Amino acid sequence: xxxxxxxxxxxxxxxxxxxxxxxxxxxxxxxxxxxxxxxxxxxxxxxxxxxxxxxxxxxxxxxxxxxxxxxxxxxxxxxxxxxxxxxxxxxxxxxxxxxxxxxxxxxxxxxxxxxxxxxxxxxxxxxxxxxxxxxxxxxxxxxxxxxxxxxxxxxxxxxxxxxxxxxxxxxxxxxxxxxxxxxxxxxxxxxxxxxxxxxxxxxxxxxxxxxxxxxxxxxxxxxxxxxxxxxxxxxxxxxxxxxxxxxxxxxxxxxxxxxxxxxxxxxxxxxxxxxxxxxxxxxxxxxxxxxxxxxxxxxxxxxxxxxxxxxxxxxxxxxxxxxxxxxxxxxxxxxxxxxxxxxxxxxxxxxxxxxxxxxxxxxxxxxxxxxxxxxxxxxxxxxxxxxxxxxxxxxxxxxxxxxxxxxxxxxxxxxxxxxxxxxxxxxxxxxxxxxxxxxxxxxxxxxxxxxxxxxxxxxxxxxxxxxxxxxxxxxxxxxxxxxxxxxxxxxxxxxxxxxxxxxxxxxxxxxxxxxxxxxxxxxxxxxxxxxxxxxxxxxxxxxxxxxxxxxxxxxxxxxxxxxxxxxxxxxxxxxxxxxxxxxxxxxxxxxxxxxxxxxxxxxxxxxxxxxxxxxxxxxxxxxxxxxxxxxxxxxxxxxxxxxxxxxxxxxxxxxxxxxxxxxxxxxxxxxxxxxxxxxxxxxxxxxxxxxxxxx
Numbered sequence: 001x002x003x004x005x006x007x008x009x010x011x012x013x014x015x016x017x018x019x020x021x022x023x024x025x026x027x028x029x030x031x032x033x034x035x036x037x038x039x040x041x042x043x044x045x046x047x048x049x050x051x052x053x054x055x056x057x058x059x060x061x062x063x064x065x066x067x068x069x070x071x072x073x074x075x076x077x078x079x080x081x082x083x084x085x086x087x088x089x090x091x092x093x094x095x096x097x098x099x100x101x102x103x104x105x106x107x108x109x110x111x112x113x114x115x116x117x118x119x120x121x122x123x124x125x126x127x128x129x130x131x132x133x134x135x136x137x138x139x140x141x142x143x144x145x146x147x148x149x150x151x152x153x154x155x156x157x158x159x160x161x162x163x164x165x166x167x168x169x170x171x172x173x174x175x176x177x178x179x180x181x182x183x184x185x186x187x188x189x190x191x192x193x194x195x196x197x198x199x200x201x202x203x204x205x206x207x208x209x210x211x212x213x214x215x216x217x218x219x220x221x222x223x224x225x226x227x228x229x230x231x232x233x234x235x236x237x238x239x240x241x242x243x244x245x246x247x248x249x250x251x252x253x254x255x256x257x258x259x260x261x262x263x264x265x266x267x268x269x270x271x272x273x274x275x276x277x278x279x280x281x282x283x284x285x286x287x288x289x290x291x292x293x294x295x296x297x298x299x300x301x302x303x304x305x306x307x308x309x310x311x312x313x314x315x316x317x318x319x320x321x322x323x324x325x326x327x328x329x330x331x332x333x334x335x336x337x338x339x340x341x342x343x344x345x346x347x348x349x350x351x352x353x354x355x356x357x358x359x360x361x362x363x364x365x366x367x368x369x370x371x372x373x374x375x376x377x378x379x380x381x382x383x384x385x386x387x388x389x390x391x392x393x394x395x396x397x398x399x400x401x402x403x404x405x406x407x408x409x410x411x412x413x414x415x416x417x418x419x420x421x422x423x424x425x426x427x428x429x430x431x432x433x434x435x436x437x438x439x440x441x442x443x444x445x446x447x448x449x450x451x452x453x454x455x456x457x458x459x460x461x462x463x464x465x466x467x468x469x470x471x472x473x474x475x476x477x478x479x480x481x482x483x484x485x486x487x488x489x490x491x492x493x494x495x496x497x498x499x500x501x502x503x504x505x506x507x508x509x510x511x512x513x514x515x516x517x518x519x520x521x522x523x524x525x526x527x528x529x530x531x532x533x534x535x536x537x538x539x540x541x542x543x544x545x546x547x548x549x550x551x552x553x554x555x556x557x558x559x560x561x562x563x564x565x566x567x568x569x570x571x572x573x574x575x576x577x578x579x580x581x582x583x584x585x586x587x588x589x590x591x592x593x594x595x596x597x598x599x600x601x602x603x604x605x606x607x608x609x610x611x612x613x614x615x616x617x618x619x620x621x622x623x624x625x626x627x628x629x630x631x632x633x634x635x636x637x638x639x640x641x642x643x644x645x646x647x648x649x650x651x652x653x654x655x656x657x658x659x660x661x662x663x664x665x666x667x668x669x670x671x672x673x674x675x676x677x678x679x680x681x682x683x684x685x686x687x688x689x690x691x692x693x694x695x
Contacts, residue, residue, distance in 0.1 A: 011166030028143025036123035041135030108237030152217035187515020331542035341455025345447035349437035354447035380410035412498035412506035439467035465498035566619040585611035650688030
């Protein structure tokens with residue numbers, strides 16, 4: 001029997017949670033509707049625990065979000081008429097669901113878990129992503145799967161200085177703030193946002209505005225769980241041999257403490273490897289079943305405890321920095337000779353190479369989404385090769401992490417880009433991570449900002465990104481600026497904030513604890529602002545403003561508008577005119593019917609200007625007194641016919657060829673000559689009379 005509960009005061013459409021009718025064999029199943037958008041969320045857990053693989057201690061959780069085109073009454077495009085590999089938006093939404101729920105499962109749980117959110121119907125108005133987060137939380141809450149929830153998620157926009165909860169797609173288009181907030185009754189779990197360089201205080205206010213609505217969504221899930229929720233099962237969690245762990249600890253702890261704060265990443269890794277090996281060999285005689293992995297796990301536990309204790313008690317970070325201190329920064333631009341723009345940003349042992357390629361409107365990316373088709377003229381791609389962390393792995397396509405980091409950097413950079421009218425190029429940025437030890441996504445933002453300026457893209461301002469961490473004890477906490485890899489791994493928060501000197505443009509926050517207070521958030525935002533300004537000053541020493549001219553290797557593009565009734569003239573019958581212009585001037589021409597804009601692309605400025613001049617002549621009305629560069633097409637005994645614009649010719653009579661007497665026009669002109677001519681008359685039939693001597 002179906003059970004439903006609704007909430008009517010969140011956004012323009014009520015949110016309804018229903019269970020008991022669909023997917024009843026899952027551990028938990030809930031359909032969530034908002035308007036005519038419906039998402040089915042399911043949660044399943046394996047009946048037996050999975051044996052942990054050697055050296056792997058993470059939760060075996062699989063999160064998938066799927067959009068079916070039938071949800072908007074469409075058949076998939078392309079040769080195969082069914083959905084294929086996940087689209088970027090599906091990967092990004094899967095991550096959006098994964099990040100807040102992952103910390104809420106019991107530590108040491110080794111049962112395989114899978115949550116799937118399927119969009120069954122979409123009204124093109126309400127975004128399914130936030131609905132999916134709430135659906136998954138509810139499915140887990142009413143299931144028998146151990147889960148420390150529920151959680152609630154909302155989206156916030158800003159219009160005319162007022163916050164909007166769960167805005168429509170249309171409302172988000174005109175908003176300076178697009179923020180997803182996920183939380184619990186008394187804390188915040190996750191943030192994901194894109195902004196138009198706004199002040200940190202406005203973002204904090206938006207989070208505080210969202211929280212009461214989050215509590216209402218949580219309350220609704222609890223009511224549904226009270227009605228139909230299953231009793232949580234008791235599951236086996238992975239445990240160490242406590243007696244053996246105690247022996248390993250006694251031998252290893254002094255040495256781990258002695259290692260703290262000494263050497264770089266590689267040196268520490270090598271020393272740790274030797275220590276683990278020696279302890280294993282020493283204890284193997286009395287414990288023949290002892291594995292290296294068991295010793296390694298104890299080492300990791302000790303390393304985490306030592307790091308957290310030193311930070312909380314002594315303000316002492318693993319590399320000796322102060323809590324707000326940023327690692328050494330080095331910036332270089334124009335590092336590659338034949339690309340359109342390039343830059344390297346190095347911060348400590350994290351290094352990003354950003355390379356820009358400029359293209360035309362034909363290079364824009366077509367995206368078929370549930371809300372409709374759209375074209376992107378800015379693409380940000382992030383790549384994380386295994387050598388960046390000294391590893392060996394097969395090279396495959398972009399991972400979920402690659403897609404997520406690229407999308408975050410794209411959000412950050414989009415607020416500083418010129419409009420298409422100001423800069424009619426398609427822009428692709430590729431960030432190659434050459435080294436990584438913490439926050440390569442924010443290094444990507446910095447490198448991309450420098451490379452855009454190196455290219456000559458007229459960005460509104462330079463932009464930088466920084467990652468903040470947290471170590472939280474029972475009665476105290478410490479916020480860390482510019483976290484390294486170990487601080488991210490053993491810490492409680494990864495807060496990435498990117499922005500200009502004016503304000504924030506993107507934010508992403510994940511935590512490993514069950515929530516953050518507003519006090520911690522406000523301190524983290526303040527430290528991030530201070531750190532971001534410091535990095536921007538370092539970047540300005542390498543390049544302060546965009547280069548005045550584009551690379552000579554970049555295509556030359558100019559766009560201009562023409563009257564709608566002249567578009568056919570430029571195209572010509574059967575496209576003959578536009579093909580001729582393309583061939584004669586070595587250019588490509590694109591016409592946007594909606595905006596009446598003509599874009600001309602050439603490899604040289606000379607070809608570009610000549611083509612533009614011809615198109616301008618072609619679409620303007622020919623009037624007496626106008627002067628043109630004409631091409632002699634045909635000689636006759638009474639003069640010469642000259643083409644003044646493609647497809648339009650006039651007659652230069654022999655008397656108008658020269659100031660002096662001309663007996664034979666062949667003595668003065670030949671076919672193919674380029675001459676300056678003036679329009680001296682247009683008869684009622686539209687025939688044009690030209691003069692060379694008057695020009």
